[in-house]
Amino acid sequence: MLKPILSSLMIVVSALGFNAEAEQSQIGQNTQFIVPAGPGGSLDIVARKLQDLLMQKKLVSNFVVLNKPGAGAQLALNVMDQNVGNPNYLMTLPTAIINNSYLGMIKTTYKNYTPVVMLLDGYVGVLVRSDSPFKTARDLVEHLKKQPDSLNIAIAASLGNDVHVGVAKALMLAGVDISKLTFVPFKSSSESITNLIGGNVEVVGATTPTIIPALQTGKVRVLAIGSPERLKGVLGDVPTWKELGVDTITSSPQGVLAPKGIKPEEVRFWESAFKQVAETQEWKQFLEQNQWAPRFMTASETMAMLEEETATIEEVLSKLHIKKQ
The missing domain is CATH 3.40.190.150 (Bordetella uptake gene, domain 1)
Structure with a gap:
């Protein structure tokens, strides 16, 4: 009687093992x-x-x-x-x-x-229009140190996200009072850049996949990028925050x-x-x-x-x- 029971148990155990596999x-x-x-x-x-x-x-x-x-x-x-x-x-x-x-x-x-x-x-960059008075990131930082609430800075897609933090972190380490900055959220970085070109905002924070096609239009200029070293291609001429004396990497x-x-x-x-x-x-x-x-x-x-x-x-x-x- 015991032998059939053991055989049945072995079949069940074997089946369980098979099912697990x-x-x-x-x-x-x-x-x-x-x-x-x-x-x-x-x-x-x-x-x-x-x-x-x-x-x-x-x-x-x-x-x-x-x-x-x-x-x-x-x-x-x-x-x-x-x-x-x-x-x-x-x-x-x-x-x-x-x-x-x-x-x-x-x-x-x-x-x-x-x-x-x-x-x-993906690295966070800071953009302005090609005709912006801010020619370099240092120009932007010096302006914001004196008048932190004077510019609209567009980010996507919500306040407090990685792009927002990436821009704010670099500006904070550069000496700007980030609590007084005006950040404006848009649904996408493409929408942020459209509003930059249209003159509704003065600065945009965005990541590299969105920056590249925008830069190729010739209507925007990238002031700084949060990469550890200079990127290649169309972003090869953009200085990093580290080059500008701000020891940070702003990434997504x-x-x-x-x-x-x-x-x-x-x-x-x-x-x-x-x-x-x-x-x-x-x-x-x-x-x-x-x-x-x-x-x-x-x-x-x-x-x-x-x-x-x-x-x-x-x-x-x-x-x-x-x-x-």
Whole structure:
């Protein structure tokens, strides 16, 4: 009697083991990648390039990009919350999550999820019209030191985000009282630049993918860029803040976030997949085209970086005196 029972138990255990292996093998077969922004922006562009290369290299069998803009990334994070422990739900990881959490725009933090990798850095630049009286970043800084509330500075898409912090951080370290600056939010950086050219604002803060086409129109001038060293191509003549004596890097990093509760081996699967993408020539050319810098980090490295970013972001936001929600 005992022998049949043991045999049945072995069959059950074996079946459970098989099911676990089968479940593990499903990673990447039906992946949903959530973008907390609308189509056409930098977050969306990166997500669709990842989709293209992951599929092209056969690292996944199905990878669907879904746009869930709104509420400071809360709508996208809601999808993560509904799929705890599911490794086939991923999301763009923008450091703006830190900003929005500090400001109360979202009711959670990155610590309630699983950072998977960091992929790239986009740098924040400061633009004026070509006919602006501010010929250099020093001209702008000296003016703002004397009259900090005299200019309208456009940023996208919300007060307190990474672009806002990037511009404010550089000006703060240059000696400007950033609590008195006038920042005007627009829905997109393209809209900010349109209003700059139209004379509705005097200064714009934006990241490199938006700056490049604007600069090529000949209607704007870039005063400074927050990269660690000079960029290439059309931005090769733009000085960095460091060159101007302001020791800062103003960036807008992007990575990948997963729901809470996924297994270490599942994290390693995605680390490996995204690392293989990051090593392709196509990815490197894509970054160069948009003047993004490669910044691949593992899950543990990404978590450490986010902790450092939190301290810096909260310092700047506290001095901007933005009212918490």
